Amino acid sequence: MNNPQSPDRRAKILGIDYVLPSNRVTNDMLDKLHPAWQMEQVALRTGVLERRWCAPGETALDLAVTACRKVIDRVGPKPNEIDAILFCTQSPDYIMPPNACLLQSKLGLGTEIAAFDFSLACSGYIYGLYIAKALIESGQARNVLLATAETYSKHMNPDDRGPITLFGDGAAATLLGLGESGLESVVVGTDGRGAETFMIPAGGARLPLSGETRVAKEDPSGNLRSAEDIYMNGGEVLDFVKRDIPGMIRSVLKREGCDFQDIDLAVFHQASKVTLDFLNRALHIPPEKQFSNIALVGNTVSASIPIALRDAELQGVLTSGMRVVIAGFGVGLSWGGCVLTW
Numbered sequence: 001m002n003n004p005q006s007p008d009r010r011a012k013i014l015g016i017d018y019v020l021p022s023n024r025v026t027n028d029m030l031d032k033l034h035p036a037w038q039m040e041q042v043a044l045r046t047g048v049l050e051r052r053w054c055a056p057g058e059t060a061l062d063l064a065v066t067a068c069r070k071v072i073d074r075v076g077p078k079p080n081e082i083d084a085i086l087f088c089t090q091s092p093d094y095i096m097p098p099n100a101c102l103l104q105s106k107l108g109l110g111t112e113i114a115a116f117d118f119s120l121a122c123s124g125y126i127y128g129l130y131i132a133k134a135l136i137e138s139g140q141a142r143n144v145l146l147a148t149a150e151t152y153s154k155h156m157n158p159d160d161r162g163p164i165t166l167f168g169d170g171a172a173a174t175l176l177g178l179g180e181s182g183l184e185s186v187v188v189g190t191d192g193r194g195a196e197t198f199m200i201p202a203g204g205a206r207l208p209l210s211g212e213t214r215v216a217k218e219d220p221s222g223n224l225r226s227a228e229d230i231y232m233n234g235g236e237v238l239d240f241v242k243r244d245i246p247g248m249i250r251s252v253l254k255r256e257g258c259d260f261q262d263i264d265l266a267v268f269h270q271a272s273k274v275t276l277d278f279l280n281r282a283l284h285i286p287p288e289k290q291f292s293n294i295a296l297v298g299n300t301v302s303a304s305i306p307i308a309l310r311d312a313e314l315q316g317v318l319t320s321g322m323r324v325v326i327a328g329f330g331v332g333l334s335w336g337g338c339v340l341t342w
Helices: 027-033 039-046 060-075 099-107 124-137 161-166 192-197 234-255 273-282 301-314
Strands: 010-019 023-026 050-053 084-088 114-118 144-150 170-179 183-190 265-268 323-330 334-341
Touching: 010 060, 010 124, 010 183, 010 301, 023 027, 027 039, 027 161, 039 161, 039 273, 060 099, 060 144, 060 170, 084 099, 084 124, 099 114, 099 144, 114 124, 124 144, 124 170, 124 183, 124 301, 124 323, 124 334, 144 301, 170 301, 183 234, 192 234, 234 273, 234 323, 234 334, 265 273, 265 301, 301 323
Parallel strands: 084 114, 084 144, 265 323
Antiparallel strands: 010 170, 023 050, 144 170, 183 334, 323 334
């Protein structure tokens, strides 16, 4: 799928800011709790040395409010010039109302504003850009505030090595408006046949919470989890990435009539070191065009791409006018890619 573009109306990222919880969880801390996990070996695959987890009373909404205030204060625009709030999360404060409605109130934005949540994980940032681009370039909105925030720590069993060693909590806020250059092609896709690869089985209408769903069981690898915890088949997720994602990234470049020689930087969802290494090799991306920050933040799900973009900007790796390709992929199964000019 591709968004048609108008030459005089191009959606553009005006600015990104992010917030991480203060609670640092290092590999040394996990090693002391689980010596059998061999954290040095785990780190070679995940690339994660530390991650941040929320305090018990801290939520994705709390993080998003702070991140949104940061970007609005730094970039603008005026509150009455924000026409839509998009909130991507799989860890909302409530079943209802949506986090986006609560965010509108906490930010003190006007009531003549669209505000809604959408539930996606690692592809969520691309889908958010997809929606924001459509709103802005169709003339339905001048400026869109996109919040991507996750607290997977609240849905992980502490004795399940895969999620615990990989995921970190965090929130990013992206302001989008009009510019002479900005978001170019956006490609998205879905394959629900792989839905059971990465899921929380219980808690929805299909399998309501009960005493039985709270019982943790041991899997063949010795990990413990209940039906209320995140289940992730890491091998199948990696197979999905190898099968579908390089071709998707090539297709988004092809839509713009370019290849990696025309791209200044590639910023992919910070899934794991193994995943990033595979994509960089498969796509022949030279080291100077790669960027990763997974070591110090972990996999922050829908917030990972904007956090990486902001870190790249703060480190001077990403500067105005650079052409960037970004891609996200995960729960659903779902994926998306985008070419943009910073």
